[in-house]
Amino acid sequence: xxxxxxxxxxxxxxxxxxxxxxxxxxxxxxxxxxxxxxxxxxxxxxxxxxxxxxxxxxxxxxxxxxxxxxxxxxxxxxxxxxxxxxxxxxxxxxxxxxxxxxxxxxxxxxxxxxxxxxxxxxxxxx
Numbered sequence: 585x586x587x588x589x590x591x592x593x594x595x596x597x598x599x600x601x602x603x604x605x606x607x608x609x610x611x612x613x614x615x616x617x618x619x620x621x622x623x624x625x626x627x628x629x630x631x632x633x634x635x636x637x638x639x640x641x642x643x644x645x646x647x648x649x650x651x652x653x654x655x656x657x658x659x660x661x662x663x664x665x666x667x668x669x670x671x672x673x674x675x676x677x678x679x680x681x682x683x684x685x686x687x688x689x690x691x692x693x694x695x696x697x698x699x700x701x702x703x704x705x706x707x708x709x710x
């Protein structure tokens with residue numbers, strides 16, 4: 585369990601406490617403003633065994649119907665994919681499903697926290 589007090593406490597008394605996560609996430613909770621891209625990144629994490637990246641941010645759109653929303657998405661890391669060269673590799677990857685499950689549980693906790701933290705923002709649906 586992540587016992588880092590920086591990730592489990594809040595400086596704003598109205599802000600819900602950050603979730604206690606099972607894994608260390610690098611960088612984890614951040615506040616990276618990318619006004620030229622129309623977003624503020626709130627959380628980032630990579631699952632190295634399955635080469636997956638997750639990012640949560642606040643996105644805004646100025647074209648068409650202006651909207652500000654929470655955005656949660658997962659994608660392959662650096663456009664990676666698996667190319668098996670040995671028949672044991674799929675089975676070896678399956679041995680890491682427990683880590684993937686813990687990572688996804690943490691991602692779910694982060695999404696739930698951010699929805700409580702920003703109740704006024706809808707979740708972006710694609």
